[in-house]
Amino acid sequence: xxxxxxxxxxxxxxxxxxxxxxxxxxxxxxxxxxxxxxxxxxxxxxxxxxxxxxxxxxxxxxxxxxxxxxxxxxxxxxxxxxxxxxxxxxxxxxxxxxxxxxxxxxxxxxxxxxxxxxxxxxxxxxxxxxxxxxxxxxxxxxxxxxxxxxxx
Numbered sequence: 001x002x003x004x005x006x007x008x009x010x011x012x013x014x015x016x017x018x019x020x021x022x023x024x025x026x027x028x029x030x031x032x033x034x035x036x037x038x039x040x041x042x043x044x045x046x047x048x049x050x051x052x053x054x055x056x057x058x059x060x061x062x063x064x065x066x067x068x069x070x071x072x073x074x075x076x077x078x079x080x081x082x083x084x085x086x087x088x089x090x091x092x093x094x095x096x097x098x099x100x101x102x103x104x105x106x107x108x109x110x111x112x113x114x115x116x117x118x119x120x121x122x123x124x125x126x127x128x129x130x131x132x133x134x135x136x137x138x139x140x141x142x143x144x145x146x147x148x149x150x151x152x
Contacts, residue, residue: 002049009094016087016095022060023047023138025078025145026070026105031124032145033112035067037135038120039091044135045142046070046119047100056101064105068122069113075103081140088137102141 008017023045026033034043048063050056061072079102086098112122125131127149134142 002051004052005049014093014095016097018099019049019096020056020099020101021047021049022056022063022101022103023141024060024064024072024075024103024105025141026064026068026072026108028106028124031126032130032142033068033070033122033124034131035114035119036121036123038118040135041120042133042135043131044138045102047138048118057103060101060103060105064108067115067119068110069115070108070110072103072105073107073109075105078102078104079141079144081144085140086137098137100137100141102145 005019024047025045033046035046036042037044046064046067048059050059054062057075060075065071081100081102082098086100087096088098089095114120114122127146130142130146
């Protein structure tokens with residue numbers, strides 16, 4: 001969890017807040033990198049919330065590196081997600097309405113390695129074999145990505 005959100009939670013408790021962040025759809029050879037999260041044991045995308053003063057591109061690159069050990073060489077804006085479908089209640093009771101900026105990454109350096117804190121497993125999945133056990137805030141992002149891939 002970001003330092004900013006931790007500080008905000010001290011003031012508001014678990015009441016709903018608007019949380020802005022970024023995620024990365026890292027794809028290679030018709031496969032998408034997903035991570036099994038430690039907080040809800042579901043599959044999702046590398047990503048996280050913005051710290052004060054960060055750009056969204058910096059958030060995406062930082063989170064990708066922190067959670068997977070991979071460094072993006074380029075990020076391309078995919079889509080912006082918000083609204084009631086991005087509401088989420090974390091297992092600890094904290095409630096958020098996410099505003100998520102999703103980036104595509106096909107050019108990166110490194111070998112995937114779980115951080116062991118937020119991520120328990122990393123795996124590339126064929127677009128046709130994406131697991132159904134997806135973390136709720138990542139579901140609309142992944143579904144839109146798969147719809148776009150199917151059209152091309």
